[in-house]
Amino acid sequence: MQARIDESTKFAVYKRVKLGLPFLAEVASEDLRDTVRALKAVPPKSSSKGYKPGKPGTFDTVLVRTRPRAEGAPPTDGLSVARVRVIFKIPTHIIPESPSCAYVDWFRPLQSPPTDGIGMHKLSLSSRNHQQNSEVIPLSQILRSCHLIPRFGKSANRSWTSDSVLDEAKEFYLNPYLRHHDFHLFRYQVAVHLARKKEEERRVRMRAYGRAGR
Numbered sequence: 001m002q003a004r005i006d007e008s009t010k011f012a013v014y015k016r017v018k019l020g021l022p023f024l025a026e027v028a029s030e031d032l033r034d035t036v037r038a039l040k041a042v043p044p045k046s047s048s049k050g051y052k053p054g055k056p057g058t059f060d061t062v063l064v065r066t067r068p069r070a071e072g073a074p075p076t077d078g079l080s081v082a083r084v085r086v087i088f089k090i091p092t093h094i095i096p097e098s099p100s101c102a103y104v105d106w107f108r109p110l111q112s113p114p115t116d117g118i119g120m121h122k123l124s125l126s127s128r129n130h131q132q133n134s135e136v137i138p139l140s141q142i143l144r145s146c147h148l149i150p151r152f153g154k155s156a157n158r159s160w161t162s163d164s165v166l167d168e169a170k171e172f173y174l175n176p177y178l179r180h181h182d183f184h185l186f187r188y189q190v191a192v193h194l195a196r197k198k199e200e201e202r203r204v205r206m207r208a209y210g211r212a213g214r
Helices: 180-212
Strands: 012-014 016-021 032-039 045-047 050-052 061-065 079-089 100-106 134-138 142-146 148-150 172-174
Touching (some): 016 142, 032 079, 032 142
16 A cells, blocks of 8 residues: 655755756767755854854756657747756655656746747746646756846846845746857757748748749
């Protein structure tokens, strides 16, 4: 009989995970390592030795493969952005050979091509039934960390901090310049895909014109 999860169940929780980025001959001569963090806030502490200030929580945003890319689809097809809240492993007495997992907050799906004139994907947190859309996923679905830039508008909100901006800002831009890997995916591959698509459309029009002139 399979054990069940209840209030007394204990999970192994991790502060960070190291990921390997795929080798890209165009941008690097060796594999790169990436770190994804899920660090809870540490409150300030006073003792006989003095005062130790607290630390805000750090919950990295990541690029997640939710499904395989469809044939002929844009390079970002099947990719989503999420914020990692917890990195953990389900006890083996509950699920033998259980994979490492992450509890994540989802952002809305990437639009293709990028919806803004500056060539960046615009994002906002995803909700379901007026609540944050969150889910437990296998850690293997996380490809790498990513960087979101708040959409400030005409002025910057001075109350935003590094640990609160993901909850307080309404919209974000997905930064394609964080690393060479990000530029290769979000700018180079997207540009190549769009150019091929335009060329295919041009050829279709030329064939249609040719048939019409007969």
